Amino acid sequence: MDSAIIELEMCHNELDKLNEKENEEVIAMDQKFRKLRQECYDKRSKIIEKIPDFWFTVFTGHPDLCNILTEEEEDCLHYLRKLEVDMADNNSGYSIKFYFKENPYFKNDLLVKEISYKQDKMASESTKIDWTKPQKKTATKTPGKKRVREEPKSFFGWFANNDDPANDKIAEIIKDDVWANTLQYYLPDPDMEGEDDSNESSDAEEGGDETNGDKTTQASGDGTSSN
Amino acid sequence: MDSAIIELEMCHNELDKLNEKENEEVIAMDQKFRKLRQECYDKRSKIIEKIPDFWFTVFTGHPDLCNILTEEEEDCLHYLRKLEVDMADNNSGYSIKFYFKENPYFKNDLLVKEISYKQDKMASESTKIDWTKPQKKTATKTPGKKRVREEPKSFFGWFANNDDPANDKIAEIIKDDVWANTLQYYLPDPDMEGEDDSNESSDAEEGGDETNGDKTTQASGDGTSSN
Numbered sequence: 001m002d003s004a005i006i007e008l009e010m011c012h013n014e015l016d017k018l019n020e021k022e023n024e025e026v027i028a029m030d031q032k033f034r035k036l037r038q039e040c041y042d043k044r045s046k047i048i049e050k051i052p053d054f055w056f057t058v059f060t061g062h063p064d065l066c067n068i069l070t071e072e073e074e075d076c077l078h079y080l081r082k083l084e085v086d087m088a089d090n091n092s093g094y095s096i097k098f099y100f101k102e103n104p105y106f107k108n109d110l111l112v113k114e115i116s117y118k119q120d121k122m123a124s125e126s127t128k129i130d131w132t133k134p135q136k137k138t139a140t141k142t143p144g145k146k147r148v149r150e151e152p153k154s155f156f157g158w159f160a161n162n163d164d165p166a167n168d169k170i171a172e173i174i175k176d177d178v179w180a181n182t183l184q185y186y187l188p189d190p191d192m193e194g195e196d197d198s199n200e201s202s203d204a205e206e207g208g209d210e211t212n213g214d215k216t217t218q219a220s221g222d223g224t225s226s227n
Numbered sequence: 228m229d230s231a232i233i234e235l236e237m238c239h240n241e242l243d244k245l246n247e248k249e250n251e252e253v254i255a256m257d258q259k260f261r262k263l264r265q266e267c268y269d270k271r272s273k274i275i276e277k278i279p280d281f282w283f284t285v286f287t288g289h290p291d292l293c294n295i296l297t298e299e300e301e302d303c304l305h306y307l308r309k310l311e312v313d314m315a316d317n318n319s320g321y322s323i324k325f326y327f328k329e330n331p332y333f334k335n336d337l338l339v340k341e342i343s344y345k346q347d348k349m350a351s352e353s354t355k356i357d358w359t360k361p362q363k364k365t366a367t368k369t370p371g372k373k374r375v376r377e378e379p380k381s382f383f384g385w386f387a388n389n390d391d392p393a394n395d396k397i398a399e400i401i402k403d404d405v406w407a408n409t410l411q412y413y414l415p416d417p418d419m420e421g422e423d424d425s426n427e428s429s430d431a432e433e434g435g436d437e438t439n440g441d442k443t444t445q446a447s448g449d450g451t452s453s454n
Contacts, residue, residue, distance in 0.1 A: 004278050008410050011271040015264060022260045029256065033249040037242060044238040051231050183235050 034087070044182070045082055051186075055080040058185040064173050065155075072105075073155045079103035085179040093117050096174050106131050115165055124165035129156060261314070271409070272309055278413075282307040285412040291400050292382075299332075300382045306330035312406040320344050323401050333358050342392055351392035356383060 048054045056077040059065045069077070082099035093116030100109055107130040115124045152158035158170045165171075178185065275281045283304040286292045296304070309326035320343030327336050334357040342351045379385035385397045392398075405412060 004274050005410075005414070007274045008271060008413075011267055011274065012410055015267050018260060018263050018267065022256070025256060025260075029249070029252060033245060036245050040238055040242050040245065044235060047231050047234045047238065183232075183239055186235075187232070 041084075045084065048182075049081055053078060054186060055083055058178060058182060059155075062173075062178060062185050065170070065178070068152050068155050068158060068170065070154045076103060076105045079105075083174075083179070085175050088116065091117070093122075094175055096171060104132060111159065113159055113171060115168065115171055122165040124162040124168065124171070126159055126162060129160065268311075272311065275409075276308055280305060281413060282310055285405060285409060286382075289400075289405060289412050292397070292405070295379050295382050295385060295397065297381045303330060303332045306332070310401075310406070312402050315343065318344070320349075321402055323398060331359060338386065340386055340398060342395065342398055349392040351389040351395065351398070353386050353389060356387065 056074070059077050059080075060069060060074055079101045080098055081101050082097075084095075084097040084099070086095045086097065088094055093114065095112055095114045098111040100106075100111070102109070108127060111127045111129065113124060113126040115122060117123075152161065152170060158168075283301070286304050286307075287296065287301055306328045307325055308328050309324075311322075311324040311326070313322045313324065315321060320341065322339055322341045325338040327333075327338070329336070335354060338354045338356065340351060340353040342349060344350075379388065379397060385395075
C-alpha cells in the first residue's frame with residue numbers, strides 16, 4: 001500500500017511542477033507579445049508624430065471625446081504631439097500619457113493619468129497641471145461629499161478628476177477605443193464624402209479596416225485589454 | 228501624407244496579426260498543458276484503482292462531503308472505483324464522472340454530472356440512475372416553484388438535482404478540492420494520530436504536502452480551474 005501512496009505523491013509532485021511550468025510559460029508568452037506589440041506602437045507613434053494635428057483630429061473627431069472639449073482645449077490639442085497607453089504588468093492597471101509641445105497653456109510637457117487596481121479597488125492619479133495663467137476653480141474635489149463621478153464638463157476637468165476611477169469612461173474610451181482604433185478616428189468619415197462604398201475611400205469607414213482584415217477593431221481591442 | 232497613412236495601416240495590420248498569433252499560441256499552450264495534466268491524472272487514476280476503498284475513504288473523510296452521505300450511500304461508495312473530473316475546452320464547463328463496480332444499488336456503471344456554461348448561464352445535467360430497488364421520491368424537482376438550490380440532504384439527492392447549477396457547492400468542492408487535493412483527504416489526519424509534527428506522518432497533514440512543495444494546494448487548484 002505504501003508504495004502506491006508514494007506513487008500518488010509523485011503524481012501530485014508532477015502536477016505541481018506542470019502547473020508551475022505553465023504559469024512560467026504564460027508569463028513569458030505575455031511578456032513576449034507585450035514587447036512585440038510595444039515595438040509596433042512605438043513605430044506607430046513615430047509615424048504619427050510626423051503627421052500635423054494627428055491627435056487633434058482624432059480627439060475632435062471622436063464621437064465621445066469631442067463632447068467634453070472646450071474651445072480652448074481644442075486649441076490646446078494642436079500641441080499634443082504624442083499619446084501613449086502603457087499597460088501595467090499582470091493586469092494591474094494602465095497609464096495614459098499625453099506629450100505636449102511647448103504651448104501657451106501650461107508648462108508641463110508630459111501629463112500622465114495612471115489608473116491602477118489595488119487590492120481589487122481601482123485608484124487613479126494624474127499629473128498636476130502647471131497652468132501658465134490662473135485657472136477658474138473647477139469643482140473636481142468635493143471634500144465631505146460622496147465621491148461620485150459626474151459627466152466631465154471639460155477635458156482637463158476629466159484629467160484632474162480622480163474621484164471615481166472605477167467609472168472613468170473617458171479613460172476607458174482612450175485605452176480601448178482611441179488607442180486601438182486610432183486610424184479609424186483620424187481618417188475622414190466616408191459618409192461625409194458621399195456614399196460610394198465601391199471606391200477606395202471606403203477604407204476609412206468603420207468596416208473600412210477591411211484592408212487590415214475583418215477583425216481589426218476587435219483584435220486590437222483584445223490585444224490591449226488583455227495585457 | 229498618404230504614405231504616412233499607409234505606414235499606419237501597416238502598423239495596424241501588424242498589430243492584428245500579433246493579436247491573432249497570440250490567441251493561437253495561448254490556445255496551443257493551454258492544450259499542451261491540458262494533455263500533460265491529463266496524462267498525470269490518468270496515471271493517478273490507475274494507481275488509485277489498485278487501492279481498496281480509496282474514494283470511499285476520501286469522500287467519507289472530507290469535511291463537507293461526509294455531511295451529505297447517508298448510511299446506505301456510504302456503503303455504496305465502497306463500489307466507487309474511479310472518479311474523473313474532465314475540464315471542457317475554453318472554460319466552458321466540466322464533467323464529474325463516477326465509475327462504479329457492479330453493486331446492489333443501481334445498474335449504471337457510470338454516473339456523470341455535467342456542468343456547462345451556456346451563454347453566460349450555467350446549466351447542469353446528470354445521468355438518470357437506474358436503481359435496483361424502487362427509491363423514495365426525493366423532491367428534486369419542484370415544477371412551478373422557484374428553482375433555488377437547498378442544502379443537499381443526500382449524495383444522490385445532490386447528484387440528481389440540477390435546479391441551481393450556479394450554486395452547486397458540492398460540484399465545486401469535488402472539482403476544486405477533492406480532485407486537486409485527493410491525497411490529502413486519503414491520508415489519515417495526523418492530528419488524530421498525535422501532534423508530533425517532526426516525524427514523517429506530518430506529510431499527511433494539510434501543510435503536509437510540504438514534500439510536494441509549498442504550493443501544492445494552490446497550484447493544483449489553479450491548474451484544474453484554469454482549464
